[in-house]
Amino acid sequence: MSENDVKNIFAKNILKLRKNKNLTQKELGEALDLGKTTISQWESAQKLPNAGSIEKIAVFFNIPKSTLFEEGSGQFSTYGHLINLPIVGKISCGNGVIAYQDIEKYEPTPEAWISGGEHFYLIAQGDSMNGARIHSGDLLLIKQQEDIEDGEIAAVLVDDEVFFKRVYKQNDSLILQSENPAYPPIVTKPGNDCFIKVIGKLKKVIINF
Incomplete structure (x- = not known):
């Protein structure tokens, strides 16, 4: 899988996660101590998060880090346990x-x-x-x-x-x-x-x- 493939998978997943919580890009950025521009770049598949940001995302949404890069991870609400x-x-x-x-x-x-x-x-x-x-x-x-x-x-x-x-x-x-x-x-x-x-x-x- 190429880096572009990984970017696209992550972009779809972070967008779904944000919308599931009814957050704007600005609100998610503030929750992760990041700017709105960074969230926008993620969701448009322009860039990938670094290791520290991946950890923050996983903790904030209460999901395994690996699922952020899994194709088709749409049912994040089932990951509570x-x-x-x-x-x-x-x-x-x-x-x-x-x-x-x-x-x-x-x-x-x-x-x-x-x-x-x-x-x-x-x-x-x-x-x-x-x-x-x-x-x-x-x-x-x-x-x-x-x-x-x-x-x-x-x-x-x-x-x-x-x-x-x-x-x-x-x-x-x-x-x-x-x-x-x-x-x-x-x-x-x-x-x-x-x-x-x-x-x-x-x-x-x-x-x-």
């Missing part, structure tokens, strides 16, 4: 039990995003899923589950490494398909020397700006 979910750096599976390791931190997450089951975050790495608008550094909300439909995007544990790909089933093999033509498909087949397990399904991509 937040829960903390782990951002996992490493996953292991011993005796069929998924274990989270190297938890980097916990991310405040709207409860409305969680529809039963256990959820966690992974951080996207590399450019193999760019075609699905998933870029390195994005937060990936994963629902832990083993069963997925053919062609869904999922996290797959192969030995000690997690692959995040579009998954297709072929007999007893899994085909892990990237969304970048520079990367060939990975064909995995369970065997004595290879552990393979689908550990979760992608629920949401969050731009980690």
Whole structure:
């Protein structure tokens, strides 16, 4: 996703947030200790807020910072109740039990995003899923589950490494398909020397700006 894409997404979201509170650009600027011109520049996608302003916006509107850069974040009123979910750096599976390791931190997450089951975050790495608008550094909300439909995007544990790909089933093999033509498909087949397990399904991509 380009910087212009991010600007446009943020512009739409900050406009919705302001209108939901029936604030003028001047009133929002005063609440954030900023000028009306800055708010206008945000809403016209001319510029992005700095880290300090992002923090102020999130606190003022009581929303996770990440949702400011999520496409289609229109129902901000549903974000009142937040829960903390782990951002996992490493996953292991011993005796069929998924274990989270190297938890980097916990991310405040709207409860409305969680529809039963256990959820966690992974951080996207590399450019193999760019075609699905998933870029390195994005937060990936994963629902832990083993069963997925053919062609869904999922996290797959192969030995000690997690692959995040579009998954297709072929007999007893899994085909892990990237969304970048520079990367060939990975064909995995369970065997004595290879552990393979689908550990979760992608629920949401969050731009980690």
